[in-house]
Amino acid sequence: MKLKIAIQKSGRLHEDSIKLLKECGIDINNGVNKLKTEATNFPLEVFFLRDDDIPQYIEDGVADIGVVGENVVLEKKKQVRVVEKLGFGKCRLSMAVPKAMDYNNVKDLHNLKIATSYPVILGDFLKNNGVTADIHEISGSVEIAPGIGLAAAICDLVSSGSTLFMNGLKEVETVLKSEAVLIANEGLQEAQQLLLQKLLFRIQAVRKAKN
Numbered sequence: 679m680k681l682k683i684a685i686q687k688s689g690r691l692h693e694d695s696i697k698l699l700k701e702c703g704i705d706i707n708n709g710v711n712k713l714k715t716e717a718t719n720f721p722l723e724v725f726f727l728r729d730d731d732i733p734q735y736i737e738d739g740v741a742d743i744g745v746v747g748e749n750v751v752l753e754k755k756k757q758v759r760v761v762e763k764l765g766f767g768k769c770r771l772s773m774a775v776p777k778a779m780d781y782n783n784v785k786d787l788h789n790l791k792i793a794t795s796y797p798v799i800l801g802d803f804l805k806n807n808g809v810t811a812d813i814h815e816i817s818g819s820v821e822i823a824p825g826i827g828l829a830a831a832i833c834d835l836v837s838s839g840s841t842l843f844m845n846g847l848k849e850v851e852t853v854l855k856s857e858a859v860l861i862a863n864e865g866l867q868e869a870q871q872l873l874l875q876k877l878l879f880r881i882q883a884v885r886k887a888k889n
């Protein structure tokens with residue numbers, strides 16, 4: 679019996695996800711271009727996937743647990759349990775507008791065309807603020823949208839803020855603060871649940887030692 683974990687194949691969360699397992703004393707053969715591998719000293723199978731696909735795989739039970747940004751969990755709205763915050767991959771989902779725009783509050787977004795890769799979270803945010811706007815979903819390079827006349831504002835992930843700055847944009851609202859989280863299937867079998875507890879115990883010890 680093994681616990682199956684899904685982590686990002688490549689990208690911002692990949693290294694830290696592997697590092698977390700290492701710090702938990704779990705050795706994995708991390709071959710390049712592999713889709714899955716196994717831990718040598720813990721009953722763990724590791725799947726390497728695109729982050730966007732991870733919530734679905736967990737909901738379907740293809741993997742038992744996964745590491746993914748809270749932003750992705752909230753956008754995908756899958757039936758998964760958020761087990762633990764992991765303290766890396768920190769960023770925020772923010773609204774940004776051209777530097778020259780006279781922006782006072784969220785009502786200034788009314789009737790604007792807003793580009794984002796997070797239409798669900800943005801839709802909820804606008805609704806909660808009583809704002810109607812035209813959400814334009816694009817999958818990447820959101821920050822260039824205002825510059826090429828595709829949208830008047832954007833809603834995108836920010837960490838240092840330098841990408842916004844380089845594109846002549848200013849951050850005007852924080853929609854969501856996010857970090858990597860451990861998620862789990864909602865109907866884990868008892869054996870998997872016990873393995874998750876064991877892993878979680880190690881994760882918490884590692885995190886405590888860092889604080």
Ligand code: PRT
Binds near residue numbers: 687767857
């Ligand atoms: O290939 P795959 O689909 O798996 O990866 P991806 O390209 O969709 O995601 P990836 O690797 O870019 O990000 C994975 C996760 O890392 C995100 O879902 C977030 O939870 C988290 N994260 C943390 C970030 C950032 N920081 C971040 N800065 N994700 C994206 N960014 C982008 C941001 O959108 C901006 O365009 O990085 C750019 C630079 O940010 P600044 O503010 O530092 O300039």
Ligand code: ZN
Binds near residue numbers: 730
């Ligand atoms: Zn992705």
